[in-house]
Amino acid sequence: MRFSTFLCSLLAGAFLFAAPAVAAYPTKDVRLVCWSAAGSSLDVMARTLAVEMEKSLKKPVVVENRVGGSGAVAMAYAMAQPADGHVLLTTTSSLSFTVAKGNVPFKVEDFVMLRAVEGEPSSVAVLKDSPIKTLDDFVEVMRKDSSKMRVGGYASAGFHQFVYYKLQQLGKFTGPWVPFDGGNQAVAALLGGHLDAAVITPSSASAQIESGEIRLLGISTDTRSDYFPNVPTMKEQGYDIVEYLWRGIMVKKGTPADVIDTINAAIDTAVQSESWKNTAKARRQESLSYSTEELSAKAASEVQERKTFLQSIGLLKK
């Protein structure tokens, strides 16, 4: 123990005395701060990306998990660091929910959204032997009598409930939402017959979807997903819902433009690499490409959409 303490203080000392260099970015290790726990989807994205980004940045890219406060802990940390691009932050479309709820003292505009590198759709799932075969069937059943239908998915006032809310709007029906602590728990509840339908990320039940035990009625991708080619999109069934739970990278606002260009270039090279593509494929991720401007605009417009949604389910005052 005493030896490791000694080592730690030695290391800390080394960092303190590192002279500030004037060379081009990056001048030191780059930290990629992830607001989800180690092992989560976002964390796996960060770690896979970091390995590839190191190759073009020529400095170590270290992933740090700073979990808590719906991302506020990580954001507060990044805001306290200089805007020089040495601290990158993971970001997801869940940021717009957190901001819309007013749960964090930050705005989307406090950051520059650099890239969304991957995303997953939502989908409506039922069991194999359910009489409901299409999204139209589902909407019809719900319109007729939703009082016996149990529908749920991951989280309250989150991405999947938002997609379900959009479906309710377009299909003109109402019904309660049963929120679960994890996507897997919702899938387990569906398999165990505790739910009649679940709104889930398809990858959280890939084994059951491939074996036919779970049937997806519709998926929220723009065109049919390569991973689930037999599943019709919601759009092609007449419900214009195209939504992704996207994941990407952002930095603190005020980061110099040339630094942003360097980081963007490193990300773009990283997502072209074989290892990134293979991992993304294994994890059934849709590849997304938004420019920095597009993504920032998207994030801002999402906040407005989420606010309307939260107001309509009564979680936000008008």
Place this chain on the structure above:
Amino acid sequence: MDAVLASLQIVFSLGGLASILFGVAAGIFVGAMPGLGPSMGVALLVPLTFSMTPEVGVILLVSLYLAAEYGGSISAILIGTPGTAAATATVVDGYPLCRAGYPGKALTASLTASTIGGIIGALALIIAAQPIARFALSFGPVEYCSLGILGLAIISSLSGDNLIKGLGAASLGLVLTLVGVDPVTGVTRFTFGFYELFEGIPFLTALIGLFAVAEVFSMVEQELLAGQKAHFSSEGLTRKELLHILPTSLRGSIIGTVVGAVPGAGGSIACWLAYDQEKRLSSKKTERPFGEGALRGVAAPESSNNATVGGALIPLLTLGMPGSPTTAVLVGALMIHGLQPGPKLFVENQTVVYSLFIGLIFANVVMYLMGRLGMRLWVKIVAIPQAVLAATILALSMIAAYSLRTLTFDIWLTLGFGVIGFIMKKSHFPLAPMILAMILGPMVESNYNRALLMAQADGHLIFLESPLSVLLLSVAVLAFAYSTYKGLRPKKSVGQ
């Protein structure tokens, strides 16, 4: 058959053996360090597996997971601080047994029970995965809520002599779980504007305070009052004692396997269920009563928490979904290797499955041997002068509290809980009911709300529609009534 032979070759290759040895050693370490746990340990080692074959990588991670569940008992016994959440019940009897001068007996009981639990969990995974997985699926929100209530009913039997104080401690625990974002409506409660409290009071941070920091305060007090003279014996178990804990370990293993297989339950609940079960079965003949260093009180939780490893792998292999936070990290690791956890693994990647089976069994053997070897070293910890030990534990606790979320806020939180724990100890409020309430509170609350949302117009009748729920609730009522009757009945003076 070819796949089995190929897997045997992998497990007993240089890489396979090295990863088991390293995994077990690392597991014992992260388990014993309060604040580091199996899920953190597995997550930290995942990048290391990138360069390995999937088989060897899986063996490494599973060995670590298994050994960490055992490692948690070492600190629970020696310094009265559970190294993992699943070792909280081990403190109740393990620590008193150690302070009574028998750290060797407590550690041997824990190691033996852990090994038995680990092997039985692994065998259940190999032999009975399908039926257990089907049973686990019958747990929905209604059944989880009822299981949680059954767990809370145990509080009455964990309260020791004073039922009222036990219920008081439990209420405090339940109140603390109200802090944070409401799981169903998403509204923040009692956070007082601290975003550090959005996810609730972090359980491990509270544990470190209640156990480790409070223990440091007690040590300081004792040191000031007296100083230390007790003699500590590193002697292990006699044959009779070993036979005494065997049935306990078997029962604990079964509880652990089943509870581990139910996603959302896990070791922190299994250890208390197993402990309570043994306490109820105990006759008065035992040389040490429960709560004062009963060997069976060590063996029950330790066998059950190691059995949850095999149990938690059951839904992973049969359904492709994790049965515990640690297996959730494992799912991520498998996916990085291009493997899709689930039944297809048995068809497409047989060697991975069989390597996991064989590796898990063999890791138990390695864990036992390493535990035997290490024990002589660990026993020395209790011989360290109290003053030095107290300072070391305090420093370690602060590091652990900080490292969980890298927040200074958590250091203050831990210290606060240390004060609460110390006050409770001084005024003879039992800690166990509070811990159990903190584990079960969120589970009962969120599933209760979920069940009512599902029931819609049916309301509370939904709890009586499921036979499993009725069974769990009935057992809960009986357990509570029985312990309350025993607890409130005027005590006949029983000679110690």
